[in-house]
Amino acid sequence: MSPAEAKNQIQAISAELKQHNYNYYVLAMPTISDFDFDKKLEELNKLEKEFPEFLDPDSPTQKVGGEVTKEFVTVRHRWPMLSLGNTYNEQELVEFDQRIRKAIGDSFEYVCELKFDGLSMSLTYENGKLVRAVTRGDGTQGDEVTTNVRTIHSIPKKLTSGEYPDLFEIRGEVFMHLKAFERLNKERTDNGEMTYANPRNFASGTMKLQDSAEVARRPLDCFLYGLYTEKTLFKTHWESLEAVKSWGFHVDNHSRLCNDINGVLEFISHWDKERFNLSYDIDGIVIKVNNYSQQQELGFTSKSPRWAISYKFKAERVETELLQVTYQVGRTGAVTPVANLKPVLLAGTTVKRATLHNADEITERLKLHEHDTVFVEKGGEIIPKIISVNLDKRKPDAKPIAYITHCPACETPLLRTEGEAAWYCPNDEGCPPQIVGKMQHFIGRKAMNIDGLGDETIETLHSRGFINHISDIYDLHAHAAELKQMGRFGEKSISNMLDGIEKSKQMPFEKVLFGLGIRYVGETVARKLAFHFKTIDKLMAATEEELTAADEIGGRIAQSIAEYFSNEKHKQEIEKLKAAGLQFVAVEKEVTLASEKLAGQSFIISGVFEKFSRDELKDIIEQNGGKILSSISAKLNYLVAGDNMGPAKLEKAQKLNIPIISDQELLDLIS
Structure with a gap:
């Protein structure tokens, strides 16, 4: 290879790896497996050693990876958060062991730890109190996410025992358990929101939230x-x-002290099989020299310690036949393709289905044909995923699989919103899966929580023609005699069901609003809307501009709400629910004035606060005679600003010369 060719190749691979680093660390949406990333990094490292004149200090081989997001305060690490060298085979581990022995002799131990697939975090404690939490970032500096980390129950906010130093830093991995991931992803699907590919992405995405x-x-x-x-x-x-551990920190109990490399290899072999029985994801094993003096003697490279290495498990991958692609319709109308596979054993379970996500996955990335032989992987994902197609086994006469154009349940032409990957069925009033799904969502625990009425009962009542809309649930008492004749329902179960329906009429406005199943309106959004607009009539009459003025309501959500209420059938449904006695007015909390020191003053609260929630600050203002406004205008007296407040609000306030105060300055106004 000529120097010119090497230079071009080094630049191309560097640019590609930097993009992958950005996707992984900043967007929390990786587009390449760890194995493939490490192979490309090895290729780049080899080229740079062969042509050192083209080695850039900013090369991915010289950096930990990742960038600092702009939403959070950037904090420099007191001790750099270095990454570890990776290996995927035992021979390289043996070579690692030989290098250690050559440097420090034969008298040493290893500590083996599970490598959690999460988000690296550094916690600083002063006098036993958690004062700062910072992400890895680029290894030198990261994002301060203290307010978010304080919500994690297993992280102590204050130490109660132990002889700990006045100031120390402790590092770990933030992660999400698999069951929690499955439950939360299902909720996102039900709400018509984008799902996360794996628990690591969900944990990382959660840490980047500003609420x-x-x-x-x-x-x-x-x-x-x-x-x-x-x-x-x-x-x-x-x-x-x-x-x-004795100070109160959550330390994994699976770590092991090993006398030699054979003990390390046994530990790896054990967890290569047992990892599938854990409640969380691990993607390898971390091996460290135990003695700190020996660690210092071994030292560091520019990006990793010489005394530690990470053994990465290869993602389980098998080959099987694609039998057919079927389609599921969710309650919001989103159509999800599913690959039905010839049953195959993968990671200890028999796999019959794999996710295909969307149309682009079928027609663009995989270019699937009928009865293709496919490679299926189960790495960080809970649901197996088709990685690629074995083109050598494709039949010559195989036809390409085309994504469907009409709803598989009701034959309505599918639509696709610009900028979104999913196709959806717009026939929400006549598509059976949507009708049933909406009613099942409405009765759910987080919505109306109707006792005595479950998903199977909804399906039965719909198939027998008793209910086709949410409002029909409140007419079931008129059909009690008919229900008794069906045989499936006893008198007691019918009585419990009707009692549960009657009690649900007392559920607050935000629960009713969430229960309506408006696309992108999840539990939190429903609460924000109810708090802001107070009544369903004001919400229905709101323009998209007025909707986006509400706290944390973006353009996509506003458009979805406006479209929903522009449908005459939806308006008729709400009128029926009103007539049935459901709550469509937010109950105002009675405010007891502590003083009138803020009388005649108006405020907007924005950002995240360490000592108070925004609701608590709102209560403080109202209890002292102040008024909360919904948008910034010349009438506003004060903007109470916390960390990570939106730049648009800040800019508008500064243009209008509105005083910007902290939560402490707000308290000073009162005192």
Whole structure:
């Protein structure tokens, strides 16, 4: 290879890897497997060694990876958060062991730890109190996400026991358990929202939210595994793990102390099979030299320690036949393609189906043909995924699979909104899966929570012609005699069901609004809308511009709400629900004035606050005679600004010369 060719190739691979780093660390949406990324990194490293004149200090081989997002305050790490060298085979581990022995002799131990597939986090404690949480970022500096991390129950906010130093840093991995991931992803599907590919992406995406109240509703966990102090407190890493565990930190109990490389290889072999029985994802094993003095002797490269290495498990991959592609219609009308496969054993379970996500996956990325032989992988994803097609086994006369153009349930032509990947059926009033799905969503625990009425009962009542709309549920008491004759329902079950329906009429406005099943209006959005507009009539009359003025309501949500209420049938449905006695007015909390020091003053609260939630600040303002406005205008007296407030609000306030104050300055106004 000529120097000119090498230069071009180095630049091309560097640009590609930087994009993959951005997708992984910043967007939390990787488009390449870890294995393929590491192979490309190896290729680049080899070229740079062969042609050192083209080595760029900014090369992916010289950096940990990732960039700092602009939404959070950037904090420089006291100790750099280095990445580990990766290997995928045992021979390279043996070579790693030989290098260690050559440098420090034969008298040393290894600590083996599970490599959690999550988001690296650094926590700083002062006098036993959590004062700062920072993401890895680019290894030198990261995003401060303290407010979000405080919502994780397994992370202590204040230590209650142990002889810990006045100042220390502890590092770990924030992750999401598999069951929680499945449940939350299902909720997103039900709400017509984009799902996450795996728990790591969900955990990472959650940490980047600016509403800590929403973070708190997502069950995250954290294992801690690395202690950093100005003065070394312990002789070995194993001793430090035992100590931080006694201080109250959540430390994984599966770690093992090994005397030699054979013990390490046994540990790896054990977890290569047992990892599928864990409640969370791991993607490998981390191996560290135990003694801190020996770690110092071994030292570091520019991006990783020489005394540690990461063994990555290869994602389980098998080959099988694609039998057919079928399509599922969700309650919001989104049509999801599913690959039906010839049953095959993968990662300890028999796989018959795999996700295909959307039309582009079928026609563009995979270019699937009928009865293709496909490679199926189950790595970080819960649901198996088709990785690629074995073109050598494709039949010569195989026809390409075309994505359907009409709804598989009702034959209505499918639509696709610009900028979205999914196709959906617009016939929400006549498409059976949507009708049933909407009613099942309406009765659910997080919506109307109707006792005595379950998903199967909804299906039965719909198939027998009793209910076709949500409002029909409130007419069921008129059909009690007919229900008794069906045989499926006993008198007691009918009585319980009707009692549950009657009690549901007392559910608050935000629950009713969430229960309507408007596309993109999840539980949190429904609460925000009810709080802002107070009544269904004001919400229905709101323009898209007025909708986006509400807290955290974006353009896509506003458009969906406006479209929903422009449909005459939806308006008629709401009138029927009103007549049935459901709550369509937000209940105002009675405010007891503590003082009138803020009387005649108006406020807007924006951003995230360490000591208060925004609702608590709102209560403080109203209890002292102040008024909360919904949008910034010349009439506004004060903008109470926290961390990570939207730049548009800040810019508008500055243009209008509106005083911008902190939560403490607000308290000073009162005192």
